Amino acid sequence: MVRLWKWLPGERSAIERENDTALAIAAGSNAFAVFIIDTFTSIESAVAVFYVIIMLLSADFLSRFGVLAAGALCTGLCVISFFLSHGLDNDLATFLRLVGSLSALLITTALLYKNETGRLALLASHHRTKSSEYRYRSIFKQSGIALWEQDLTELNRLLENLRAQGVVDLCAYTRTHPDFPKACVDAIRTVAVNDAALELLGNITHEQAIGPIARFIPHDCPSLFGFVKAFFHGQRRFEAKGRIRDYHGEESVILMAVEFPDDQSGLDRIVIGLVDITEREEAQATMMAAQAELARASRASAVGALSASLAHELNQPLGALLMNAQACLRWLSRNPPDLNAAIRAAERTMRDGERASQIVKTTKAMLSRSPIASEKVDLPSLVEETRSLLEYEIDRQNISIDLTSPPDVPPANASKSEIQQVLINLITNAMQAMEEAGSKTRRISIRLSTSDTGFVVMTIGDTGPGLSDEAIENVFEPYFTTKPSGMGMGLAICKSTVEARGGKLTARNNETVGATFEIALPVENQGRLTRMYDVPQMVAQIG
Incomplete structure (x- = not known):
């Protein structure tokens, strides 16, 4: 809807509305007076120019369209007055006075329209600025x-x-x-x-x-x-x-x-x-202190794990060394002494001592981060050598060890001393399980084979009581043991040793009696050429 007035009724006070009314009456009276003077007097000047005063008075209360309407009205009054007072026959001077009056009216109307347009643009800009300031202040205050x-x-x-x-x-x-x-x-x-x-x-x-x-x-x-x-x-x-x-x-x-x-x-x-960020900084400081404490605890745990590993690994060769030394003394104490038997016992003592020395060297490599090179390991020869190392315990418990191997089984890519210690642990565990269960038939079956994926597989099966469901799930977990005096470190160390060479160690129960452990070792170097030991890595591997 086109508005002729600048202000809506509610936008002006009573005094301001009275002033606008007075201006409107003054403008209307002046317009009537100018029209009368211009029409019914003989003044030869451009009286119609005084319509400009009316336009200026109206500018205070008229909108842009109101200014145009007022300008059109004044222009119409000026033209009507001209024809009423002069008719159609006019001289040049009279016509020029009309043109001057109309020009003044048109220019004034244009200027007032432009002024009102600028005023409205300024008000709109002020309103936008005020709204923006309000939004800014709201965000500022409520942030x-x-x-x-x-x-x-x-x-x-x-x-x-x-x-x-x-x-x-x-x-x-x-x-x-x-x-x-x-x-x-x-x-x-x-x-x-x-x-x-x-x-x-x-x-x-x-x-x-x-x-x-x-x-x-x-x-x-x-x-x-x-x-x-x-x-x-x-x-x-x-x-x-x-x-x-x-x-x-x-x-x-x-x-x-x-x-x-x-x-x-x-x-x-x-x-x-x-x-x-005070709380965040305090939390970070607490976290750093906790990390330092965790690192200290990790080092302590590593020392504990290393000690447990060393104790477990040395227990078997030292026990065998002691028994062979006692046997050697018995053969020498006979009358006459059995020198051949004493020599064999002394040789076994030396062999067990070398095994203990190799375990110490491996532990030293862990601490010094020295690499232990991989080598080609002949598994049938390794099984036979391991069987001779455990000959005393095998004979004492009346256990038979059977080896089944194809003639063309390839050598495994691993460390001989490491794999031999794994095999000793598995055979010793099998012997202990059969003895504790009182098994009538005590047999350990070792079978070698190859797989299509480039691995040589060695399975060690026994005729013992087998593994419980709990043991099947946790048998390789550190500190898990089914023995009253066990440490729970042997199988965890075995698993980490085999996996460090790119292999895999698994356990399962047999269909009839006993359990089977399976070692899969790469034929080619699918693991690492060297095994870099460090204490944190060992802790990560075994818990």
């Missing part, structure tokens, strides 16, 4: 992030003076002028804060927060000097972590961020965002 508005005008003046003096390195200037940081802090003043900032500053009032920023940030704060330096060098954005003191002197760790304006017109209200 959960602490926001400061700082006046950097004085700081900018201070830095401009330095630039005029030719200063380009603020750090060097600060070293020769120790009071400069304090001057910078004193030049920054807080002009507004939101509720989150008031809470950060100690739950104070807005009035208490306004003023010099030096009350809350000390002049020797590195982040504040970084802020000044970024401003001096014309950076657009600055972020840093620093400390802030609240109104009561309590310190907090904050993350501050600010974006500087392109020109200096907005330096009186620079918004700085602050995030309280």
